[in-house]
Amino acid sequence: MEAAAHAASQTDAEPRTYLNHETSLWEWLTTKDHKKIGIMYLISLAVVFLVAGLLAMAVRLELMSPDFSIMSASQYNQTFTMHGIMMVFLFIVPSIPAILGNFVLPLQIGAKDVAFPRLNLASWYVYIAGGALTVTALLVGELSTGWTFYTPYSSQQGTAVIFMTGAIFVSGFASIFTGLNFIVTIHKMRAPGMTWNRLPLFVWGLYATSIVQVLATPVVGITMLLLILEQTLQIGIFDPALGGDPILFQHFFWFYSHPAVYIMILPAFGILSELIATFSRQRIFGYRAIALSSVAIAMLGFLVWGHHMFVSGQSAISSIVFSLITYLIGIPSGIKIFNWIATMYKGSVWLQTPMLYALSFLFLFTIGGLTGIMVGVLGVDVHLHDTYFVVGHFHYVMMGGSVIALLGGMHYWWPKITGRMYNETLGKIAAGLVFVGFNVTFFTQLVLGSQGMPRRYYEYVDRFAELHMISTIGSFILASGLFLVLGYALHSLFYGKKAPQNPWAAATLEWTNVAAIPDPHNFTSTPLVTRGPYDFHKADEVFGGSGDGQARGDGAGSDASRLAPPEAAPSAPKEDASA
C-alpha cells in the first residue's frame, strides 16, 4: 500500500488521494478512513490465507499416497486443525465484509465513511488481538480438536484449546463490530436519492450478512467462554462425566456455525451480482428477488443447524424437521443462480478476469449447493457424514464460492483500490489455473467420499490411492494459480498501468462519482442519486449519449440499438462527468 502511495505521489500535480494523504505508518495505524482500514484488513488476511494455505498443502502432501509421509499422525491432526480454524474464523468469516465491504460500501451508497469509524478501527485491532491469541495457542501446546472443538475431547485438551477458543471469542467481536457498523451505515448514511431499491446488490448482500453476524456471533462467543470454563473449572455443562451434555455444545456451535456459512457466502452473492451486471452490460434480472432472497437465506439459515448433527444423537424428529428446512434453503439459492443466468442472457458478456471468476462461481457454487442438498437428505447423510464428500461439499461452497467471489471482487475493485491495472492476460491464465486446479482437487474428494473415504484420517487403504494422488496434483495447480495472482498483484502495485476512473464502464457510484484513486473523503460533493445501480441505459455519464435514453443497455432492443460492449480498452468516462 505504501508503495502505491509512493508511486502515486511521484507525479506532480497529482490530486489529493487517500493514498497520498497521511501516509506515515502511525497515520495508517490510527486512521479512521474506511478505505485504509479495508487495506489493513487485506494485508492481515492475506497473511492468514497464505499460512493456512501452506498448511493445506502440507495436508495434501501427507495424503498424496498411502506410503508417503512428511509428518507424524499427531502433527497431521494439528495441521488440519490449524488449517480449518485459520481459514474459517480468521480468514473467510471476516474476508469479504472486512476488506471489500469496508472499502466499497460507503462508496457505493454515497457516504463519507461508515457510521462509526472509530469502532471500525477498533474492529481491526480486536481482530489482530485474536490473531495474537492464536499464535499464543500454537506456542503453548498442541491443538488437535479440528475446527469444530467437539466436547468432551476438546474440554480434556491442554491449554492450547483455552487460548484458541479465547481467540475465537475475541475475534468474534471484530465480526460483530463490522456487522453492527454496516447495518447502521446502510440504514442511516445513504446519499440523497439512494433508496432501498437503488442499493447496489453488494450492499444488500452485506446487509444480510451483517444481520447474521450480529445475531449469531454472540452465541459462539458465549459457547467458547463456556468451553473455557469447562476446561478450567469443570463446570459440567458440556462434560457428560459431570452431568453435562456434549450434544448441547454441538447445538450451540452449529447455531453459530451454520449461519456463519452464510456470513461467508452472502457477501459473495453480492459481489457476483455486481460482476454479472457490469460485465453483461445488462440491468440485473430480478433485482428484488436477488436482494430479498439474501435476507431470506439469512433468516432461514438460523433454522437448519441440526443438519450437522444427524448422527450425533439428536432426536429423530428433530433430524427430520432440520432436513426438511434444509431443502428450503435451496430455493432462494436457486433463485439467485437463475437470475444471474437470466441477466447474462442476451447481454453483451465481456470476458474480463472478474467475469471469469463470476462464471467459475456459477459453476462451482452450483455443485457446492447441490451437494449440500444431498447431504441435507437425512438418509443419504448417514452414509456421507464425516467422509470426504462433506469435505468436498464445503470446499465447493467456501473456496469455490466465497474465495472465488473474493478473487473476482479483488480484481474488479483493484483499480479503485490501488489506482493501477493488473495484467489482464496473466489474470486470465491464473483464473483458468484456479478453476482447473480447484476442480481436480475437490471433485476427486467428492468421489472419494462417496466411496467411503473418511475425513480427518492420517492413513487410508490402497484403493483410495489414485484419487488422493490426483487431488494432490490438483492442489498444486490451484496453488500455482493463486501464487500467480499474488505475483502480478504485487507487480501491478509498482509497474501497473494507471487505472482510469471507470475502467469497466460500471454504473455504481464508486465508479461514476469517485476519482480514479478516491479522495480521502470519497466524494468531492455529496452525490444525488436518480437511477438504479444497473440502469446502464440511463448512465449517460458512463457511455456518453444525449440523455434521451437512446443508448440502451437493457438488452431489450434490436441489435442496432443495443450498446456494444466496450472494446479491449473500454471507453473512459467523460472527464466532466466526474467533476
Added chain:
Amino acid sequence: MSTETAPATTESVETEHDHHPPHLQHHFVSSEQQFDSAKLGMWLFLITEILLFSALFVAYAVYRNWNPMAFAEASSTLDWVLGSVNTIVLLTSSLTVALSIHFIQKNDKQKTVISLLSTLVLAGGFLVIKYFEYMAKFEHGIYPGEAFAPTGSGYEYLAAIPYVPQFFSIYFVMTGIHGVHVVIGMGLIGWMAWRAHRGDFSDEWYTPVELTGLYWHIVDIIWIFLFPLLYLV
C-alpha cells in the same frame, strides 16, 4: 443526468459551513443523523447482549428439565431476601438513570450529575450485596465446578444429591457474567457523571448519556429474568 453532483441541494453544505456543532463528526450530515445512528447501533449491541445470555438461559432450561430435583434443592439454599433487595436496588437504579436523561433534556446539569451518581451508588450496593451472597456460599464450600465441596449444616446434604454442582455452576456463571456487565456499566455511568459535571452535555446533545441509560436498562432486564429463575422457581 443521473448521478450528478448537486452542490446546492444537500443539507451537508449548509451544515458544514454555517453551523457546525462541536459534537458533530465530519462524516455525518446532521446531528439527527448522528444521533439516530448511535441509537440504532446501541440497540443492535443490546441485541447481541440478549443473544449472549440466551445461550445461558438455554443451558439453564435444559439442565433444569433434566435434573429438576437437584435444581429445586440447590435453588432453595439461595437467599431470596437478599435477591429481592437486589432486584429493588437495580430497579431503582434504572429509574435514576432514566431521571438523568430527563434532567439533561431540561438542561439541569446539577440534577443530571446527582441522578447519575445515585445510579452509581445503587449499582455499587448491588455488587456489595452480591459479594455477601457469594461469600456466604464460598464459606460452605459451594464453589462452581470441580471445587464444589459443601460443608456445614444446611449445605452438607447437598453433597448426596447428584448434579447439584451443575446448578451452582450455572448460577455462578450467569450471575458472574451479569456482574461483569454491572461493573462495566458502573464505569460508563461514572464516566458520564464526570462528563456531565464538566459540562459536555446539554439538551442539544446528550447521546452518550442516553446510550449508557439504554445499556443500563438491559443489565437490569437481564437481572429481572435471572432473579426468579435462580432464586424463586
